[in-house]
Amino acid sequence: MEGQKPLKVAVLGCGVVGSQVVRLLDEQAGDIAARVGAPVEIAGVAVRRLDAPRDVDVPSDLLTTDALGLVSRDDVDLVVEVIGGIEPARSLILAALENGASVVTANKALLAEDGPTLYEAAEKAGRDLYFEAAVAGAIPILRPLRESLAGDKVTRVLGIVNGTTNYILDKMDTQGAGFEEALEEAQALGYAEADPTADVEGFDAAAKAAILASLAFHSRVTAADVHREGISDVTSGDVRSATDMGSVVKLLAIAELVSTGSTTGGGPAEPGVSVRVHPAMIPRTHPLASVREAFNAVFVESEAAGQLMFYGPGAGGAPTASAVLGDLVTVARNHRQGTRGVGESAYADRAVLPMGETRTRYHVAIDVDDRAGVLAAVATAFATHGVSIQTVRQEGRGDDAQLVVVSHEATDAQLSATVAELRDMDIVHDVTSVMRVEGTDE
């Protein structure tokens, strides 16, 4: 390696993740050089403000506020984008690729919104675009999907892919903590996005679900294709209801191959995909139920391999930087050898199933009059919409009773119509908790 020409890397953004990338590039320089086959040196670090406080000391001659100027430099071989958001991140990545650099990014929002533009630019430039950090932080999940499982058929991906919301739900479950207090803790720990609405309302998880679905099913899935519900409507009542039935509430990202019912040319229907993010009750015995605090986990089901689980830190500066540097070593090695790694694989053009047609189960808690005929009337509302009931639990409370119904699988549209009808019934005082049930054997 002695005498090898160093590879120059531009780091765009020096926040929670960027500062750890800079720190590790320095601290691990010897090992990284040995693994790449040439030293990897920082060409510059683009920041918004030169005098902002930072978690890492950056020599002042490396700092610049001109990110575009930095990625356009002739001596830049590699670009790490950890600014986040759509613009200027997209323009900077496109400029970097056009300039012949290979790119590593952690930007799930951009990949989920406009991934194909970036993939096409990488293809045209003959350069790598890697983004392991974009989904589930440090957990290796994209490379297993893109490479290790490339010979198998993935049928389902079920994951906890947002650390902030898992942290909040976990604190609500184990400590009875309030929502705001738990969110503030997650922000202080560096898990939350700059605007935590992206976490709380499920946008961050939906972006990750789109990326996972694209890679798992070799089809283009964008954020707009993902049905999204966040956790801001999850109440302590929902959390208690889950506890009462031996379950726990988690924000899940689910991507699955499903039958669309439509046939092409009279042949069998090509499976479509259903991609959704919503809170759900899962049994406490399910492996995902034990994913605590800000940890993430992704379950993958495939035809030949069976069930795989990937678990670890999904957020935070250093864990995310670990994934960024893993990609950086790979793309640096490829860059040096004039080769490329795996590009986009989207040959299967799959339809996205509307949420109304997606089959789910529901948990519905209903406050009702405690008198004859009420249970039958509630059961009739379910039956009218073709929803079969699996269990009913009743608790008396003076003049009132609470019914907790868990349905068998039905379409989401049937279940929503049932809940709407229940809300209109005179004997129903209130529908206090409505939540999908996942991770059971049905």
Ligand SMILES: NC(=O)c1ccc[n+]([C@@H]2O[C@H](COP(=O)([O-])OP(=O)(O)OC[C@H]3O[C@@H](n4cnc5c(N)ncnc54)[C@H](O)[C@@H]3O)[C@@H](O)[C@H]2O)c1
């Ligand atoms: N924090 C995490 O746990 C985590 C995990 C996985 C992925 N990510 C992703 O990593 C990326 C960065 O996240 P973060 O948590 O480090 O965010 P951050 O807000 O801490 O850092 C972003 C930095 O970019 C800087 N910046 C903004 N515009 C700039 C510009 N034009 N030029 C140069 N710098 C600019 C900001 O000043 C800020 O310091 C995002 O895409 C995020 O989604 C974060």
Ligand SMILES: N[C@@H](CCO)C(=O)O
């Ligand atoms: N805000 C994200 C960071 C990781 O992408 C989370 O909480 O999981």
Ligand code: NA
């Ligand atoms: Na990852």
